[in-house]
């Protein structure tokens with residue numbers, strides 16, 4: 001019997017202000033009425049419910065108290081809340097280790113207090129992770145990380161973000177080829193003498209194209225969907241990230257017009273949503289979707305260890 005590959009849809013709930021900051025405009029500040037929580041999140045939850053899918057939501061813990069009601073709803077619906085740092089400072093891994101450790105501890109404790117449940121996963125702001133940071137992630141008590149973006153596309157995306165934004169020099173410092181040849185499968189890494197589960201973003205076989213919601217704006221939903229089906233044919237698992245902001249409409253949700261440069265936001269939400277729904281309908285039975293926390297537990301219990309120094313796993 002062929003096994004159905006594991007998969008996780010994840011949503012980074014960066015606020016609209018965080019995205020503006022990513023383009024070098026202003027500072028990321030918490031906002032009680034942020035459209036990502038007020039407008040996008042209900043749309044995402046409704047969409048997932050209609051397809052009976054459960055997912056992982058990466059939350060900036062700074063927002064946890066103001067958005068407590070929303071975070072509890074995420075958990076009540078069977079999804080997972082995980083950490084996307086405390087303040088989402090960029091560049092992230094360039095900060096002193098003590099500061100990163102404090103960020104991670106605070107984020108974990110704050111989120112746990114608000115949702116009343118253990119928080120076991122982390123994704124770095126801007127995918128900006130280095131081995132030293134990963135060691136801190138493990139030390140602070142996270143059981144998995146989902147920040148590794150293998151292949152050559154992340155540096156290219158970072159350059160595009162910098163180019164379209166205010167071109168702040170320090171944001172270019174995040175451009176790294178460090179994970180170019182990182183393992184592409186879900187695996188357990190040995191870090192600092194202990195283990196952590198790693199869920200790298202999934203790349204399409206052969207082309208190595210990232211299976212990432214943002215990429216739909218560059219190649220179109222149909223082509224991205226074809227790449228996911230192609231990857232599935234190879235029996236690959238799927239870690240497919242999206243952002244809350246992908247479910248907003250610049251005009252209808254009265255966003256800062258500078259966000260129109262963000263991939264996808266130049267087009268009305270209705271058209272993007274319709275294609276997203278069709279895509280979910282198409283893939284929901286191709287994979288076994290679960291929040292990362294559950295997949296991490298399975299991987300640990302089955303000790304499916306892939307050495308972190310191996311760049312290819314047997315089915316690559």
Ligand SMILES: [Zn+2]
Nearest residue numbers: 012014125126
């Ligand atoms: Zn982020």
